[in-house]
Amino acid sequence: MREYLRDIVKCVKCGRCRTVCPSQQVQGWESSGARGRMLMALGMAFGLEPSNSLITSILTCTTCQQCVTECPSGADPHQVTRAARRELVALGHASPHQIEMQERIGNTGNSLGDRSSRTAWLTETQVPGDSGYVYFAGCLASYRYQSTAAATYGILKRFGVGLLEDEQCCGSPLFRLGLDASDLIAHNSRQIKAAGAHTVIVGCAGCYSMLKEQYQGFDVLHLSEFLAERLDELCTRRLDISVTYHDPCHLGRAYGIYDAPRKVIEEICTLVEMDASREKASCCGGGGGVRLGYPELSGSMAGELKENIPAGIDYVVTSCPLCFRNLSDTGVKVLDLADLVWMAIE
Numbered sequence: 001m002r003e004y005l006r007d008i009v010k011c012v013k014c015g016r017c018r019t020v021c022p023s024q025q026v027q028g029w030e031s032s033g034a035r036g037r038m039l040m041a042l043g044m045a046f047g048l049e050p051s052n053s054l055i056t057s058i059l060t061c062t063t064c065q066q067c068v069t070e071c072p073s074g075a076d077p078h079q080v081t082r083a084a085r086r087e088l089v090a091l092g093h094a095s096p097h098q099i100e101m102q103e104r105i106g107n108t109g110n111s112l113g114d115r116s117s118r119t120a121w122l123t124e125t126q127v128p129g130d131s132g133y134v135y136f137a138g139c140l141a142s143y144r145y146q147s148t149a150a151a152t153y154g155i156l157k158r159f160g161v162g163l164l165e166d167e168q169c170c171g172s173p174l175f176r177l178g179l180d181a182s183d184l185i186a187h188n189s190r191q192i193k194a195a196g197a198h199t200v201i202v203g204c205a206g207c208y209s210m211l212k213e214q215y216q217g218f219d220v221l222h223l224s225e226f227l228a229e230r231l232d233e234l235c236t237r238r239l240d241i242s243v244t245y246h247d248p249c250h251l252g253r254a255y256g257i258y259d260a261p262r263k264v265i266e267e268i269c270t271l272v273e274m275d276a277s278r279e280k281a282s283c284c285g286g287g288g289g290v291r292l293g294y295p296e297l298s299g300s301m302a303g304e305l306k307e308n309i310p311a312g313i314d315y316v317v318t319s320c321p322l323c324f325r326n327l328s329d330t331g332v333k334v335l336d337l338a339d340l341v342w343m344a345i346e
């Protein structure tokens with residue numbers, strides 16, 4: 001961690017992040033928040049032997065970046081935490097869920113460890129196009145939310161968007177957990193090049209940030225960005241429902257994509273904002289491997305977010321299948337943005 005000392009000492013220990021860090025808000029301990037994690041990382045930089053509580057502290061960060069948004073001194077605890085994860089793995093302290101994720105992806109090419117076809121959702125009528133745009137479906141849509149994958153591609157194929165011959169996990173689950181994703185990056189990059197694509201379109205916030213951050217040689221668009229520029233061509237009808245929108249951390253805070261999904265939603269139905277939205281949006285609790293490794297904590301964070309949902313709305317719309325999954329588990333009615341658009345087209 002020595003090479004991160006400059007980043008670590010940017011933390012002046014003011015404690016402002018305590019008010020926003022979702023894992024600290026649920027757990028309460030200093031070690032469960034951004035400031036505590038920065039202290040742990042400082043200890044690691046000076047050879048502190050990792051204890052179980054240090055490892056838990058480092059692994060219970062959802063990588064939501066609320067601390068980054070709030071920090072007055074420009075510290076980035078989420079980057080430091082990810083570096084600490086890499087160091088823990090290098091020191092031989094990989095946790096059971098890190099090992100499980102590595103094995104799932106190593107054995108099957110997807111984060112679910114699912115051995116069935118990745119494109120089982122693709123119907124005969126959905127013929128891949130060759131417009132230079134490709135749809136990257138991601139693991140969750142491909143295996144768990146196949147109707148969302150089919151809806152997304154049903155919309156995109158109208159614009160001649162194609163698919164990859166052999167898409168695999170984007171690598172985000174490994175990268176966020178401090179594990180090596182280079183083989184997946186190389187594989188998908190080859191696939192994108194072979195498809196002759198200049199732009200990759202994704203419906204998942206995790207895939208979006210991974211492709212933006214760790215891949216090179218093509219543009220990346222979230223579905224909402226692609227559609228917001230083509231509303232006239234979508235020919236949607238108005239739906240008599242009201243929804244609220246949950247900003248996924250890796251789309252909103254990480255990349256400032258706030259307006260595009262709202263533009264699409266407002267074309268279709270009534271949008272009621274949550275009190276805390278955009279850069280202040282709460283985290284669903286599912287990211288950073290926390291749902292896999294610490295499901296109870298992850299569920300509690302989703303429960304905190306649920307308190308923020310306006311009364312009387314029909315659905316919470318989101319643009320990330322992991323947010324969809326974690327919020328659905330709280331009993332909230334959730335719609336992926338693609339499903340909302342598909343409802344308005346069909």
Ligand code: SF4
Pocket residue numbers: 010011012013014015016017018034035038067070071072073074075077
């Ligand atoms: S990370 Fe930033 S906000 Fe949190 S205690 Fe350190 S300086 Fe303050």
Ligand code: SF4
Pocket residue numbers: 017020021022023024033034037060061062063064065066067068077078081
């Ligand atoms: S990224 Fe989110 S969970 Fe992690 S330390 Fe920052 S506020 Fe807390």
